[in-house]
Amino acid sequence: QSALTQPASVSGSPGQSITISCTGTSSDVGNYNLVSWYQQHPGKAPQLMIYEVSKRPSGVSNRFSGSKSGNTASLTISGLQAEDEADYYCCSYASSRTWVFGGGTKLTVL
């Protein structure tokens, strides 16, 4: 159960697009279409932004999109806004009824 690998930080200017990668193994990300992404603002509980690799829960902006290729999943945020500044975590099912999170990525909107 090793944590998925995410960049520690990414940044972008308002209106730009950014992509956060999430690298796992063939035992988790590469083996299941059960990758989700969570947004967490300081002092707040996480919020589901993407599930099953690329699906958006109702109420989540279509500026958020997800994809996967092999053992790496990605979250793309287009039309960056100040309110998008937060920590983002990927998460994958990892078999045997267990889940694994990424280390988290701090998004800074310049």
Added chain:
Amino acid sequence: EVQLVESGGGLVQPGRSLRLSCAASGFTFDDYAMHWVRQGPGKGLEWVSGISWNGGTMGYADSVKDRFSISRDNAKNSLYLQMNSLRVEDTAIYYCAKGRGRSTTWDFDDWGQGTLVTVSS
């Protein structure tokens, strides 16, 4: 509106036990799997444990296996986490999270605000 309210956190000495609770409302509790996720001070999220809708299937992170036990009482709309042999590294905010479906293979779509557990002598 889904509401998940954790309780039971506090300061505990290493080696001691603590039991966390999560009171659920706003949805049909016994239709969904439930999970515990923790976050150490200044650290990332770590999945701890999950339990299926009827309690028949459970999973644990290696870091807590054989020390923590998850359970639920569908009659009381409540989720529990029994934590034994606590270690300093178990210090974290513990979140209760609702699965999107009945089995533990569904991800987590609603979260509580968390309860802080501090393990220190």
